[in-house]
Amino acid sequence: MTVAEAEARPRRTPPRRDAATSQWGTSGLFTQTVALTGRSLRPYMNAGVIIVTFVEPLVMLLMFAGVLKVLGEAPGMSKEMAYIDGLAPAIMIITAVAAGAQAGNGLINDLRNEVITRFHTLPINRFSVLLARSFADAARSLYQLISVAVLAALIFGFAPPGGILGVLGAILMSLLVGWSMSWIFIMMAALLRNGDVLRMITTLLTFPLLFASNAFVPPESMPTGLRVIAQGNPISYANDAVRSMVAGNVTVTELATTVAVCLALVCVCAPISKRSFRVL
Amino acid sequence: MANPMIEAIDVTKSFGDVTALNGVSVVVPEGSIHGLLGHNGAGKTTLVHILSTLLEPTTGTARIGGLDVSADAQEVRRRIGLTGQFASVDEQLSGRENLTLIARLLGASRRQALARADELLELFDLTEAAKRPASQYSGGMRRRLDIGASLVGSPQVIFLDEPTTGLDPTSRIAVWEVIERLAKDGVSVLLTTQYLEEADRLCERITLLSKGSVVAEGTPAELKAAVGQRMVTVTLAAESEVPAALRALEGAGFRATSAQDSSAALGVPVAASADLAAVVRTLNEAHAEIAELGFSEPTLDDVYLRLTHESAGTPVPA
Ligand SMILES: Nc1ncnc2c1ncn2[C@@H]1O[C@H](COP(=O)(O)OP(=O)(O)O)[C@@H](O)[C@H]1O
Ligand SMILES: [Mg+2]
Numbered sequence: 001m002t003v004a005e006a007e008a009r010p011r012r013t014p015p016r017r018d019a020a021t022s023q024w025g026t027s028g029l030f031t032q033t034v035a036l037t038g039r040s041l042r043p044y045m046n047a048g049v050i051i052v053t054f055v056e057p058l059v060m061l062l063m064f065a066g067v068l069k070v071l072g073e074a075p076g077m078s079k080e081m082a083y084i085d086g087l088a089p090a091i092m093i094i095t096a097v098a099a100g101a102q103a104g105n106g107l108i109n110d111l112r113n114e115v116i117t118r119f120h121t122l123p124i125n126r127f128s129v130l131l132a133r134s135f136a137d138a139a140r141s142l143y144q145l146i147s148v149a150v151l152a153a154l155i156f157g158f159a160p161p162g163g164i165l166g167v168l169g170a171i172l173m174s175l176l177v178g179w180s181m182s183w184i185f186i187m188m189a190a191l192l193r194n195g196d197v198l199r200m201i202t203t204l205l206t207f208p209l210l211f212a213s214n215a216f217v218p219p220e221s222m223p224t225g226l227r228v229i230a231q232g233n234p235i236s237y238a239n240d241a242v243r244s245m246v247a248g249n250v251t252v253t254e255l256a257t258t259v260a261v262c263l264a265l266v267c268v269c270a271p272i273s274k275r276s277f278r279v280l
Numbered sequence: 281m282a283n284p285m286i287e288a289i290d291v292t293k294s295f296g297d298v299t300a301l302n303g304v305s306v307v308v309p310e311g312s313i314h315g316l317l318g319h320n321g322a323g324k325t326t327l328v329h330i331l332s333t334l335l336e337p338t339t340g341t342a343r344i345g346g347l348d349v350s351a352d353a354q355e356v357r358r359r360i361g362l363t364g365q366f367a368s369v370d371e372q373l374s375g376r377e378n379l380t381l382i383a384r385l386l387g388a389s390r391r392q393a394l395a396r397a398d399e400l401l402e403l404f405d406l407t408e409a410a411k412r413p414a415s416q417y418s419g420g421m422r423r424r425l426d427i428g429a430s431l432v433g434s435p436q437v438i439f440l441d442e443p444t445t446g447l448d449p450t451s452r453i454a455v456w457e458v459i460e461r462l463a464k465d466g467v468s469v470l471l472t473t474q475y476l477e478e479a480d481r482l483c484e485r486i487t488l489l490s491k492g493s494v495v496a497e498g499t500p501a502e503l504k505a506a507v508g509q510r511m512v513t514v515t516l517a518a519e520s521e522v523p524a525a526l527r528a529l530e531g532a533g534f535r536a537t538s539a540q541d542s543s544a545a546l547g548v549p550v551a552a553s554a555d556l557a558a559v560v561r562t563l564n565e566a567h568a569e570i571a572e573l574g575f576s577e578p579t580l581d582d583v584y585l586r587l588t589h590e591s592a593g594t595p596v597p598a
Contacts, residue, residue, distance in 0.1 A: 027387035035384040042372045114368035118429065121332050123357040124385050280334050 029125045036119075036132030037139070040106065044140050053140060057148040060091050065156065068216065084156040089170055089242040090215035091148050093235060096178025097210060099141035101202045104185030107133050108195040117279045127274045130186055138179040145171045162248030170245040173258060177238045180262035183269035190277040215239045234261065282309040284346075285437055285468035286331060291340035293326050293492075300326040302492040303340070308470055308485075310436075313463045315483030316472040317584065322489040324472035325365055328439045331470065332362040344437055361430030365441040365472075367422045368429070371415035375406050375425050378414060382432040400428040404458070420451030427458060438462060440471045444478060456482060476581055488587055495587045504578040512548040512559045515572035519544045528566035534559065544571070 027035075044053065064087055110116045110133070119129055149167050152158035160166055185202060192198050212229045219230040230236055241258045244250040286308035293301040301323045308314040316324045329335040330342050333353045342349040344356045369378050376397050383393035401407045404424040409417065414425060423443065430438060440459065444452040459482055463469055473479050479486050480500045488496040488503070496503055516525060522538050529536040529548060534555075539545040548559050556575055563570055 024383075024387040024389075024392055027385060031387070032385050035381055039370060039373065039381055042370075113370070114364060114366050115370045116368075117334065117364055118362065118368040118382075119385070120334055121357055121360060121362040122382070122385055122433075123354050280329060 027124070029128055029131075032124050032128035033131045033135065036128055037135045040110075040132050040136030041139060044136070053144060054147050057091060057095055057144050058151050060094065061087070061148065061151055061155065064091065064216065084152055084158045085160045085246055086243065088148060088152040088156075088158050088160075089174075089246050090239060091152075092145055092170060092174040092242055093177060093215060093239050094210055095144045095148055096141050096174040097181055097206060097235070098178075099137050099144060100178040100180075100182035101185050101206055102140070103133050103137040103182035104189040104198050104202060105195065106137060107186055107189040108193070108198055111189075111193060111279060112195075120279045126277060127270075130190070130270070130273050130277060133186060134179060134182045137182055138175060141178045142171070142175055145174055160246040160248070162246045162250075166246050166248045166250075169250065170242045173238070173242050173245055173255075176259065176262050177242075180265045183266050183273065187269040187273040187276075190273045209233060209235050213239060237261070282311065284308065285310045285312075285344065286314070286470055287341070287343040288327060288331060289341040289343075291327065291330060291337045291342055293323075293330060293335065294338045300492055301330075301337075304487075304489065304492070304494055306470070306487050306494075306497075308468050310468050311463055311466045312484045313459065313469040313471060313482050315479035315486040316470060316489060317474070317476070317479045317486050318472075318489035319474065321491075323492040324489060325441055327489075328362070328364075328441050328470065328472060332360055332439050333357055334362075358433070359435055360437045360439065361433065361435035362439045363423075363427045363430045363441065363443055365445070367426045369414045369417075369422055369425050372413060374411050374413055375401060375417070375421075376410040378425060378429055379432055382429055386433045396432060400431060404428045405454070418451075420447050420454070423447060423451065423455060424458070427455065431462075435467070437468045437470070440469065442472055442474065444473070444475065452478075476579070476584055488584065490587070496583065503583045506583075509549045509578055509582070510551070510553065511576045512550055512556055513572075513574040513576065514546045514548065514559070514563065514570055516544045516546065516563075517569035517571045521566075521568040522546065524566050525563055525568040528562050528568070529559065532558065532562040534562070 043049070065084070068087060107130070110129075116129060120126065149158065149171060158167075162169070184205075185198070188201060189198055192201075208229070212226055213233040213235040214230055215235065217230075219227045219236070222230055238258060241250065241254050244254055284307045286306065288304055288306045291301055291304045292299070304323065304327060306314065306316070306327070316327065318324050326335065330337050331344065331349060333349050333356050336350050345359050347355050347359075349356050369375075370381070373381065376394075379397035379400055380390075380393040383396045384390070388396060398407070398410070401410050404427070406421060406425060406428070409421060414422060417425065427440070427443065443459070444455050447455065456478070459469060459471065471479075471482060483500065485497065485499055486503060487494055496506070498506065514525075516522060522543060525546060526536055526538060529546075534548050534550070536546050536548045539547060550556065550559065553575065560570070560573070
């Protein structure tokens with residue numbers, strides 16, 4: 001604009017704050033979280049990202065289906081691993097945990113972005129920023145989990161005994177596992193505030209969690225040390241629960257245990273994240 | 281003085297070994313624009329961060345509208361808007377979305393948020409660019425959007441941290457006008473800047489910071505009067521007349537100096553512009569022919585140079 005244009009325009013002065021607050025009232029944690037989730041989702045809302053996000057599970061399905069088919073013919077491997085009913089739940093868990101890990105990166109990017117600095121000068125509940133972060137990545141995770149189910153059905157004829165309900169249950173359970181794990185990464189991002197260190201720890205944490213588990217290889221075929229780890233690995237339990245969902249034989253205990261562990265994780269990590277979340 | 285809206289009282293801030301602020305006091309009355317002037321690393325941003333509840337002072341007190349920034353942080357946040365040194369707009373969102381987001385966070389309904397956003401877009405001449413993502417904005421547009429975003433809740437106090445650094449002259453003037461209008465509406469403004477011209481034009485009072493300490497405080501005029509010198513500059517027709525002219529001026533009570541580079545030039549510090557006539561008369565009586573005559577008012581530059589050099593313990597260039 002030119003100065004002359006700016007001068008020519010009649011000026012409207014911003015209304016005073018007292019008027020604005022009485023007129024607007026106050027926003028609660030819910031409204032704030034909804035508004036901020038929309039913001040955090042924005043980077044995912046572009047055609048390129050949407051396509052890549054869809055293709056990611058496809059590549060993983062095809063890759064693991066190929067590898068596990070070969071392994072399935074090796075001695076000592078259980079044949080069922082090669083079947084899609086065993087594979088799809090494992091891919092779902094991987095997908096959900098990877099999306100959860102992404103939340104930490106997202107928070108680091110936000111901190112670098114300076115926008116969060118402004119949020120910290122607003123009279124809002126700062127926890128809404130973290131909640132929004134976790135929900136945005138949960139939404140992305142949900143989209144990918146649906147992709148896994150649809151692609152598995154289309155390519156491998158995934159139609160497990162648990163039926164549609166079983167698959168929906170598996171999706172929701174994976175989503176819960178990924179979302180609760182995202183709080184580990186949000187907590188670490190809030191504590192470390194350093195993207196490089198966070199990425200290193202993320203890799204160090206996710207690889208053993210995912211692969212030293214029963215997701216792809218039955219622990220019985222592992223060497224003793226690894227087997228002990230795999231059997232104690234929470235991901236193994238989550239994977240068992242999702243498999244039972246798909247198989248249509250999930251028990252109440254299994255369901256309750258998974259949900260309880262997930263919620264416990266959030267109850268530990270979220271308050272620590274909230275307390276250590278600052279911008280400067 | 282009117283009600284103090286922004287108060288920093290003997291504020292100290294240390295980051296480990298670094299003392300960023302060393303007992304700084306600044307008081308800004310309601311509806312006033314106060315300038316925080318200082319070179320890079322003087323502590324301007326740190327003080328703004330303390331006053332806007334982002335950092336806690338190590339010692340000292342900071343208050344906004346009488347409310348303590350540590351004890352009543354959330355109440356303070358209802359009264360302030362911060363435009364930080366680095367634009368804090370969301371690049372992925374459009375200009376309008378950036379503003380509606382803040383309005384929604386502050387409790388506006390969707391309709392109210394849109395109305396407020398459009399009002400600010402209009403005010404900052406961004407209506408045409410309202411739907412474009414902020415990543416496509418020029419530096420000046422981004423800055424205006426940024427200032428707009430800090431005004432969404434119509435705060436009583438605004439902090440502007442180097443609001444015009446890196447802007448072209450046109451954008452700079454546009455930002456100045458916005459700031460002046462805010463103060464006219466009763467908003468109290470604390471502005472940091474490295475530009476003397478900016479502080480001189482906008483600010484009622486200036487606090488000069490150097491290495492975390494206040495080295496001067498006052499109106500632009502007071503600062504100039506306290507430190508700057510009115511100076512009559514004379515260039516004589518011949519170099520040979522300089523010694524006689526200096527003697528004559530000394531006799532008349534002036535402490536004239538000859539310049540080192542151009543030896544026919546003299547500098548005569550004077551108290552008032554009326555002394556100009558006396559200088560000319562003295563030189564005439566000494567038969568020193570004047571080739572060039574000048575009179576210079578002190579500038580904020582003089583204030584800045586002199587005081588920051590004094591506090592750094594280095595000699596002031598003449
Ligand atoms: N987070 C920090 N950690 C360590 N030193 C800091 C930090 N923030 C600022 N400083 C130091 O404090 C001093 C003042 O910085 P700052 O307030 O940014 O100055 P200005 O805004 O006037 O350029 C500088 O020496 C700077 O390096
Ligand atoms: Mg600064």
